Amino acid sequence: MSAKRKLAHPLEEASLASYAARDSTSPGRRYKEDKSASRSEFQRDRDRIIHSTAFRRLEYKTQVFVNHEGDLFRTRLTHSLEVAQIARSIARNLRLNEDLVEAISLAHDLGHTPFGHAGQDALNLSMKPFGGFEHNLQSLRVVDKLEERYGAFDGLNLCFETREGILKHCSLKNARQLGDVGVRFIKRQQPSLEAQLANLADEIAYNNHDIDDGLRSGLLKLDQMMELSIFSRHAAHVDERYPGLVERRLVLETVRRMINQLIVDVIATTSSRLHAQGVKTLDDVRRAPPMVAFSDDIRREADELKRFLRDNLYRHFQVERMTAKARRIVTDLFSAFHDNPRLLPGDHQERAREDAPRAIADYIAGMTDRYAIREHRRLFAIAEL
């Protein structure tokens, strides 16, 4: 078979719905490249993301629990894999582009700082006078600029649809400076269904795995969880089917039923919205209101769950103690480098000559939890050189 032969991609040609994103209608990449003989464009994006340095670092970045607090908690890496799994299940049912939804899901947290939201908030505060720091924007910056792997360009040179999916939110001010991916924020349009789906799959993943991690850590208690309608309803079904199950299995059986219900609900709600709005093409998707959603009842329960996790887990004093330390580390690192950019390692110092605050933010955002802790020690502990 000649390498030049244009392979038909069965996924694209035969199985996609009319409103799915496809290679053939994509605005493509920022720098022109030859098409692959064996892979679709979004498959290539997915592969580039998996091979990136930023992706490997996700293994050592906090989701809720700092990496060294335990081996069994989610990290940004396992979180991203769970998001991709959930998003692909839904995409296949809705006949959306699974390769694209997978690429977006795996990349959605690439720009996260060490120590989760505490790290992001601290870096944003330090960067306030210099344009701020948003992790979504940083994820885009990682794939557009910071990854250095190719001879012809900086970044991973991903397709437009993957980049627009990574940029979930963005201020109008930033949108104006971003070119193609900023336009939808200015026009108040929606991204592809695949992007909308990766976003909702993110919420399904963290709400459910944070229950699991919260109970595993002992910071949440089963009786507390029973106050939540979605949890207690499924736990009652599990108890009826498997009376007297040990707590750990009861929890896991309950969580898997919850995830399943959310997935089934998203598929049904999204299908009926698409139908009701007469959405046929990707252009229709962009002009319509958001299509990928929970039904009203499930939305209410999901919001209740989110509030519960915020009040009882993310604001638990033990988590709060860790996040206070994390904020201090990030703030200290930023001010030390900002006061004296010559403390930065070689290539970062080079970049700092152009725009010191942004180069420092890039350096800190790229750190894993343990690297940030070590770097803090190297800079602030007298005995550590």
Ligand code: MG
């Ligand atoms: Mg996420």
